[in-house]
Amino acid sequence: MRAWTIILFAVLMACGTGEEALPEGLLPRDKFREVLLEAQLVEARVNHELSLGIHTSAPADRYYTELYEAKGVTAESFEATFRYYSERPEMLKSIYEEIITELSRRKDEIRQ
Numbered sequence: 001m002r003a004w005t006i007i008l009f010a011v012l013m014a015c016g017t018g019e020e021a022l023p024e025g026l027l028p029r030d031k032f033r034e035v036l037l038e039a040q041l042v043e044a045r046v047n048h049e050l051s052l053g054i055h056t057s058a059p060a061d062r063y064y065t066e067l068y069e070a071k072g073v074t075a076e077s078f079e080a081t082f083r084y085y086s087e088r089p090e091m092l093k094s095i096y097e098e099i100i101t102e103l104s105r106r107k108d109e110i111r112q
Contacts, residue, residue, distance in 0.1 A: 022081075022084070023084065025077060025080060026077065026080055026081040026084055027073060027077055027078065027081040029095070031071070031073065032078070032081045032082075032085070032095070033095050033098055033099065034071065035067065035068075035071050035073055035078055036082070036095065036096075036099060037099045037102060037103070038067050038071065039064070039067065039078075040099060040103070042060065042063045042064060042067055043060075045063065046059060046060045046063065
């Protein structure tokens with residue numbers, strides 16, 4: 001009986017949360033989600049400025065540099081993490097669903 005308890009415990013520990021460990025050098029999931037959310041806002045800003053005819057020299061590059069510095073990440077780590085999740089569409093979809101929820105929450109906050 002005791003052996004079964006040990007085996008069951010070992011199996012449960014091995015299962016963990018069901019998420020695989022990230023390779024070294026990638027951003028933790030929560031940090032990636034946070035930076036990706038802000039990147040969506042950068043894209044919206046750039047598109048808005050373009051639609052208004054506001055053209056500055058490489059504004060998107062400057063905005064992304066500011067974003068990475070503010071979040072304490074590198075462009076390389078963000079891009080590598082994005083590639084990692086792009087190869088796992090269900091995981092990326094889950095992250096984007098959380099981002100959409102957060103953006104909707106922010107939008108509702110502004111309207112009040």
